[in-house]
Amino acid sequence: MPHSRRTYAHPTRSIRKRYHRDNPIRTKSDAKRSEADLEIEIKQMQDGRESNALSVDRRVSLTTLDEDVALQIFSDLNVEDVISLRKTSKDLTILSRFRTVWHNALISNVLSQNLPIPSLPSPFPAFKSLPDLQSLSSEELEILTRESLAVRDNWTSPAPTRTFCARLRTKVMRLLSVTFLPSPSPLGPDTASSSSTSAHAADYSQGRPNSEWLSGRYFVTFGYIAEGLYSLQIWDAEAVLDSSSTSSSTDRICRNDEEDPDNIKLVGEWLGSGRATGLAVCNNVTADEGTLNGFCSCYQDRQSSAQRSTLRIFSFNPHRQDIHDSGVYSREDSLRALRSVTLARPVTLVALTDSRVILQLKGIDVADEFLLLVRDWRTGWTTNNDWEAVLRPSKHGMGKTILSIRVIHDFIVVFRESVVDIYFLPSDFNLPGDATDLSEEVPSYVSVDGSPSSSPRYAPSPSKVHRILLRPSASHKWTWSLNSLAVTERYSWYHERRQASCRLCEGTTKFASGRSCQCVYRPLSLAVRFDSYFPWPVNLIHHFVVHTSPEFDPSALNPLDFAIPINGAPHSNEEIAPCSPFVLPPQNTYTIPSSVRLFGRTALVLGSHGTLVWLDSESDYVPLPLLHQGSADRMAHASAAHNTDEGDEQIETEGYAFAAGTGERIASIQIPLTIPLSGDSQTTNTNSGKEPLVPTSERVLPSLIAARSMEGWTAVATDERAGRIVVGDSEGFVEVWDYY
Template identity: 25%
Template structure:
């Protein structure tokens, strides 16, 4: 073994599974030394984790990790994916915390902060009498989660919270109330949790909150339905308005938004729209605010009830990442359709050049500040779109909901779909109560070759398209799966209200009707 060159030996070992490399470590001194080399574990981590787009915890720059750290990170990522995608994942940690003193409290918002060491959980608990809202930030890394920041909100109706998708920004979230929208930062290590939330900016008036991405805030006006893009560094007026004159209320209600580079993708009740976010002066714009109209739009055959949108984590490329959609359609009955549809928006393979001989550099974070930057070279036009606006169906998932039943959905960047429904008959006795927490790992589908980094052309000149939404239509046929490949838990009552997921750390959080939070760590 000593006569084999080191580079040849590493080339051979990197082809083996990690458990085989660890087994060879115990055979002789030479292999014991080689399997502790940092060079080998860099190759193994790249081959088995990065190349397969597996989630792994945020441990800082990989260049600063030792051989032991890289080995631990590789083994942790592989073990997490093996447990996470098993039919019945068993958590290694199951803890319930935050027992409120008010008996009428319930969790109405629950979400992990993106990035930031994968340890912060944001929750909003509502108390009915008297009506008040408690915004809290939890550190879930310790054995017993602790509250590091809290803010009680009681001045008028509560309108929601949006978290910043850019972990490098100092602005952490924006809170909507009856009088104003308030953007907050968090001092995570403050001595007093009641002083940890710090106001950075406010916008007067009632506006729906939809997205906070870096310094870009997206709101919707209640009167005309126009989407407004704000720059948190200059709040004198909106920087841009996104308006679709062909829609009337309530079809203009926004379900999900994605912003990157110089474009915005908006999912409404029955349509998907793509806009250019570069301000273009218009003589018809009120108060001199530029207005952008859809470059193209796609119309669903049916109205959507809930939509979750998430750009998929993918290897570095000049193409935009594929976008995953988890959709539950509405119905003519008081409850939505008992099926979840998983779709994928595929990138346009001709988008990087756009006829300009230029390849844009992908941003370092999920969203860039480019949408409001006047120095960004425009590439998005009606004839050069970042995505094919037609969503390709990849899976259908049975997910029944009873009348007035509690349902929730979640979607992760690494392909995990998570949902809460009322299908419990396969595990419990038939009852009018009961909940199931289930999921599956889904990946972007589409034409052959897509997973190798080849996008699809969007064509030119087509502004509107429609879908028949039938099984097997289009390049990617829909696969029907009536069961749930991953069952995380069932219960015989309706105590769960909200779900949150952190793929990189392998955590799931569940909000309860009594204000408690359950943390499952895998």
């Protein structure tokens, strides 16, 4: 068969043929018009072929683009892609080291995702003071970004790797509480919040300097040495890392001895007698006083056999001048008692601010039970015009136990086991003299009032004090009673930036009347366990978010609007419209399975960046290589075995460790600040307008911190910026675990 040659029509001829088929010519004018249109179409086709040929020859890439265009492309890449492009060519290496690239990377990958910036010892000053981002170099921004993402990956991994662990013995026989001391902020009383959350957020969002020491360095332990004798101790977890040292955290030795390790030092201690009835910590704003610690104890008077209470306010600051001169720690100088007051009735200390103390009344009158007393501890009990405010619970909160209290600027948020009450009481409010119909004179219940040191005593307290009763400005009743609660003021990058550009207060956070602007309030995160009909709580942890209200206007508020008249009913004016910077009810965002057996212990701790750490009884599901062995070498060996094939075989052959009814674990999870919305909505209302939702990970699983076959853990505390978890047990031991 002869070879047949295939012929191809000329492209111009094919276009003409197709065009005449689709556009039949009827008149001469149509023929002229169609011929002109046909020439235009042929010309466009030829120009397109030439441009395609030129584009292939040029081979456009990132290196041939304009510098501004290439930097814009870099700003849309994640950190891993930037590092990968850096290895491809010399030109991209230069572009990847531009300061603009890492400034945008820090904002888009860390700050806007509400991730904590680690407090890492480093030769770069950015890790210690975190000044304005504009003062950081490109190298500092890159290290800050990459370290933040690296520690985030380890912090949220299924089995985080510890960089340091230590076990120390305290004086107490049974440890009751462990609390981190917040870093004092030198922002001044006009800008600093009573909680540590806003101070940390302002450090690296508005260019303000950080505190005198790193976050999570000092923690407080409390417990009983013997019956009627208690001990309050303050520990330095970074004693070997001096502020002038440039060594990294990897230089620390991982120990697990029963003796006190060299890395952790006791820097403050207070011994007292009686029955402890409250411990509170406050972040003060003055550089000399440092962090404030309040402690209350109850004892029985031997002469009158009456129950009395002693309230003490301590100031802790390890960087006072006398300590710097000596070069060594002095427990007496670092922990000082600022105020000591003896009350002639039993009370419980529930909250402490830089100027006020909140006490829960007990014992004398049934009508006074579960009332909250607010006094000025600096000038109260010493002046003739002394006054106090009593916070009366709502009708659903009468007789209910108080779980937590947060003082947030001008509002006091009280969390009871069945209700949330919000009270409006600014820190600068003073009772006017003409408010006779809203106040009454009552006994002050003060028997002794003086300075705890050898300095001259304070003036004696008056026998009468003016009292004002306040009702909640807003309230919410839970469907079920709460068993345990953890609450924190969340850090939000969008709130911080919008606060700096707020038009209502012009960035001052205050109105002319002295009230705090609505831009200073942040969403609240709640982690709760509900009660059940059984002797143990519900085996679920619910996470709620209380967002701020965009319609809230605090400029014209007056606390007397919420005062209860002397002759009025206790709940006579509760029908007034609620007024609060927070939107109630709280929105449920996450539900986490967590089992607690009968007589099992549980504890909840929630960080300002969304890290939830809890103690439960789910040790039955922990593989053997992840068990807490009580020795640093064994833990390292178990961790190494877990990452190998041998470790996987051990899990399959030996199964799970504990029989039902034994063991305990500590777990954590990172919860983003978001509210699930239905439909196509991509924003949620906040006090600053519309805030973009943080995308939720498809696989949000808890991280196993530790587990063991025995029981005894009683308290847990965490600090996200330091990457540190401190755990106390019933035998008086404290374990410190670092993950950064």
